[in-house]
Amino acid sequence: MPSQVLQDSIKAGAAPAPAKKTIQPSPGPSHGYDPNFTDQVIAATGPNAHRRLAQVMPSLVRHLHDFAREVNLTVSEWKAAVDFINAAGQMSNDKRNETQLVCDILGLESLVDEISSKILQEDASPGSIASTPSAILGPFYRKDAPVLPNGSSIVAPETKEAFSKDLTYFSGRVLDNKGDPIPDAVIDIWHTAPNGMYEQQDPDQPEFNLRGRFRTDTSGRYSLYCLRPAPYPVPDDGPGGLLLKLLDRHPWRPAHIHVIIIANGFRPLTTQLFDKGDKYLKNDTVFAAKEGLEVDFIARPENEDGNWTLTYDFVLSPA
Incomplete structure (x- = not known):
């Protein structure tokens, strides 16, 4: 705490809260201050x-x-x-940004994201494919996640058995706004473990568990194994948690996967993919969930590795 x-x-x-009425704005210069x-x-x-x-x-x-x-x-x-x-x-360091969490709780990062998205929409060419909506970075991003080959897993081997029921095959393409593939795009992915913790919060998780970077092939395709995420509460052990408590607000975020995509000649994309079945989609404590980023996790055939399949094509805007 x-x-x-x-x-x-x-x-x-x-100060004591007023019993029946809230403080009203002062009427301009007549408030008596200089x-x-x-x-x-x-x-x-x-x-x-x-x-x-x-x-x-x-x-x-x-x-x-x-x-x-x-x-x-x-x-x-x-x-x-x-x-x-x-x-x-x-409280902030290279593994956790508490000040950013406070901004998220106040809706500021999501508002800035909305402003940036509007600018992108205004700059889009008529008839072009809409770019993938952006979403907030969040306070638990870490630079320099390991670069992994397509088809590999961001789930640490020593945790794979414990997390097996959530193992997900995640694949798709990165495209431009004409629908053409973007080769050699870097996709940076991270999410929490089923216990709701990112690896830097949890001493029982290996370093950089559930984080990885992948490059698209010549067809713009990427593929990897991750986990189907779970909803989780934002940390309550710092000022952000104290603020939520004082405001009588819940701390929960809907299940999501973080994604950053960088490609030469295109604007970087920071976004999140949200599990469509999550009960917190309409009540995200950091106001980041968007309908355009809701995805379905499809049950995978028993003879294939993993229990779930997630397929998603990202569209980038030109720089």
Whole structure:
């Protein structure tokens, strides 16, 4: 669970909830605060500021200041928020990004993903095949997963027997928006074990278990063995879990497989494939599930390796 210091800080900053009504926004300048203060902060930006920062920071500052005025933010509440952000950063490392998890819980990463997807749709050529929808990266991505040949398994040999009922043959193609195959595309895949844990969360799993990178062949095809994923709760041992508890929200994510695809001449794709039968599809705690990414796991014939088959063709947008 999150540190007691963090919990105490948030408790100290919390104001009693109103019994029958919520705090209403302050009516603009009549709130009594200096109406010129925010403009002074924005005007402090110098003429040689980074171009993009100079574009976005005025909006960020205005929204932050308006938020503080709207809710009458207290010093203790502000300090609790600073402690919360610090705790998320201190818990993050190359195996887990707690700050990103907090963004996911607040729906921010999914919103940014939606904005990026809209830009791609607007840039698409008329009559072209729609690109595969994107989805959030999530906090448990790891770089440098092992590169494996097509047809091999991301399930560590020492865990294969224990996970045999979920063994899945996953294959398909990577195509451009004309339907032509993309050879030599790199597909990076990862997902949790049936216990709901990624390998870096679980000391009983081998390093890089259930992670691997594959290259498409000359026909744009890929193939591998993985597991049919299970729904799982996001970690509750840090600030993200504490936030869910304070907001009286459930922690569950629908079963999914993470995928990143990179190919020369095409925009990288970060996405997830969701088990169509999962009960959390309409109530994903990080708001990432999309109808266009729901897939069926088909029972595999008894004389073939694995119990399930998953087939999916990805479509990439040109760079």
